Amino acid sequence: MNNSNILDEVFEEFVGNTQIFNDREVLRHDYLPDRLPHREEQIKCLGQTVAPVLKGARCSNVFIYGKTGTGKTAVTKYVLNHLETKTKEFDSPVKVCYVNCRLIGTEYRVFARLCQSLGVFVPFTGLSVGEVSDRFRTGLDSSKILFIIVLDEIDALIKTRGDNLLYELTRINGTLYNSKVSLVGISNDLRLKEFLDPRVLSSLSEEEIVFRPYDAGELKNILFERVHSAFRDGALSNGALSLCAALAAAEHGDARRALDLLRVAGEVAERRGAKVVVEEHVREAEKHIEHNRVADALKNITLHSKLVIVSLFHLSRANVRRAITGEIYEIYSELCGELGVTPLTQRRVSTLVNELDAVGLLNAQVISMGRYGRTKKISLEVTRTLIREVFADDNRLGRLVRCKLKSLSRHARGGS
DNA sequence: CGTCCACAGGAATGACGGGCGG
DNA sequence: CCGCCCGTCATTCCTGTGGACG
Numbered sequence: 001m002n003n004s005n006i007l008d009e010v011f012e013e014f015v016g017n018t019q020i021f022n023d024r025e026v027l028r029h030d031y032l033p034d035r036l037p038h039r040e041e042q043i044k045c046l047g048q049t050v051a052p053v054l055k056g057a058r059c060s061n062v063f064i065y066g067k068t069g070t071g072k073t074a075v076t077k078y079v080l081n082h083l084e085t086k087t088k089e090f091d092s093p094v095k096v097c098y099v100n101c102r103l104i105g106t107e108y109r110v111f112a113r114l115c116q117s118l119g120v121f122v123p124f125t126g127l128s129v130g131e132v133s134d135r136f137r138t139g140l141d142s143s144k145i146l147f148i149i150v151l152d153e154i155d156a157l158i159k160t161r162g163d164n165l166l167y168e169l170t171r172i173n174g175t176l177y178n179s180k181v182s183l184v185g186i187s188n189d190l191r192l193k194e195f196l197d198p199r200v201l202s203s204l205s206e207e208e209i210v211f212r213p214y215d216a217g218e219l220k221n222i223l224f225e226r227v228h229s230a231f232r233d234g235a236l237s238n239g240a241l242s243l244c245a246a247l248a249a250a251e252h253g254d255a256r257r258a259l260d261l262l263r264v265a266g267e268v269a270e271r272r273g274a275k276v277v278v279e280e281h282v283r284e285a286e287k288h289i290e291h292n293r294v295a296d297a298l299k300n301i302t303l304h305s306k307l308v309i310v311s312l313f314h315l316s317r318a319n320v321r322r323a324i325t326g327e328i329y330e331i332y333s334e335l336c337g338e339l340g341v342t343p344l345t346q347r348r349v350s351t352l353v354n355e356l357d358a359v360g361l362l363n364a365q366v367i368s369m370g371r372y373g374r375t376k377k378i379s380l381e382v383t384r385t386l387i388r389e390v391f392a393d394d395n396r397l398g399r400l401v402r403c404k405l406k407s408l409s410r411h412a413r414g415g416s
Numbered sequence: 417c418g419t420c421c422a423c424a425g426g427a428a429t430g431a432c433g434g435g436c437g438g
Numbered sequence: 439c440c441g442c443c444c445g446t447c448a449t450t451c452c453t454g455t456g457g458a459c460g
Contacts, residue, residue, distance in 0.1 A: 106444090106445070109445095123435060125434060125443080125445075127436065127444075128442085128443055128444080131436095131443090324422085324423085325423065326422070344447095344448070345449060347451095348449075350423085366423090366424065366456095368422095368423095368458085369421080369422080369457080369458080370421085370456070370457040370459070371419090371420075371421065371459045372458075373420085373456095374421075374422060374424070374456060375423050375424080376423080376424075
């Protein structure tokens with residue numbers, strides 16, 4: 001076969017590939033469609049709540065909650081986008097600022113973000129929180145507006161930083177003369193209320209909107225809405241569509257998940273050179289997504305967290321299914337020795353374990369062994385094959401994964 | 417029924433790299 | 439340049455505790 005034949009094949013394949021998608025962007029979960037099925041009620045409710053700003057009055061604070069992928073962010077953005085275009089029509093002094101608290105991360109940066117949206121300059125570090133908050137306050141008051149602040153994924157911020165920020169924001173109106181603030185808080189966690197100061201809670205939830213999970217039928221409709229623009233005609237089988245909806249419904253009623261499944265299934269089909277996306281591609285997509293999620297998580301943790309994982313890897317290889325903190329720390333220390341790195345304290349490793357638990361790379365449970373103390377039983381939530389695969393690229397870690405450990409010989413017998 | 421293990425996990429503190437305003 | 443503050447990571451010190459064992 002000569003070279004031009006090979007190229008012909010490659011090109012042929014690529015051209016064949018375009019059979020599946022029309023526009024895959026439509027399937028991204030951050031894509032904002034112009035219709036949001038099964039959320040009419042919430043749209044109406046939020047719309048009614050914010051409407052007063054069109055007449056120059058402050059609107060009530062709103063507290064929105066529901067699990068991931070139930071459309072909270074989409075509905076909020078949808079309503080506020082429409083509100084903003086309306087305000088231009090009416091020429092009302094309304095401004096909206098959307099903040100994702102999980103990405104922004106700290107109180108300081110939230111204030112910085114708010115300042116930035118008002119055109120007030122603040123350095124991204126260097127000032128005291130009080131200073132930034134003052135600048136925000138004066139900047140806000142002098143711009144004479146109705147300011148709507150959307151705090152998305154508010155639970156992430158509160159769990160790590162407390163409700164200080166919310167407390168200040170809910171009270172800020174008392175110190176303003178020319179401007180007013182309204183808050184829209186969005187939380188994935190229903191129990192968030194328990195973490196909040198009652199005063200903050202009552203002020204924040206002047207209005208409440210609940211987003212229930214979608215059921216399989218609703219998910220199917222949501223997907224269906226986007227299928228026409230996303231896929232070529234006939235490139236998606238009905239079975240594949242239903243399966244995506246069913247799988248996502250079984251999990252949390254998570255639309256984001258359903259969209260991801262559908263998009264990846266399409267990509268799988270494309271790569272296989274198939275003309276139609278079928279159930280099997282969806283199953284494949286499911287594995288694919290999970291695999292990537294875990295591999296990414298493994299890559300994006302610090303060296304010491306990786307060493308904790310490698311410790312568990314070795315224990316699990318020696319048939320210790322559920323290790324305890326002490327065992328892990330021992331092996332971890334040895335691994336550090338191998339690398340010539342000074343080990344962290346057990347206290348620190350303990351919180352690393354908790355963090356890894358939260359990400360889902362391992363499972364940690366506090367248990368009491370009575371006479372023999374109180375500790376955490378820790379087990380790996382990742383297959384050993386995947387760990388080998390991910391760490392193989394890394395020189396040092398690859399060696400650690402392959403090597404034999406002295407301290408392990410003692411545990412090898414014990415088992416359990 | 418008390419003891420006591422092997423830690424859990426909170427609080428205080430510090431080192432460090434970044435960046436301020438004066 | 440200085441003194442100050444930030445967030446992050448880590449250490450040190452600490453008090454708390456479920457339940458098997460004696």
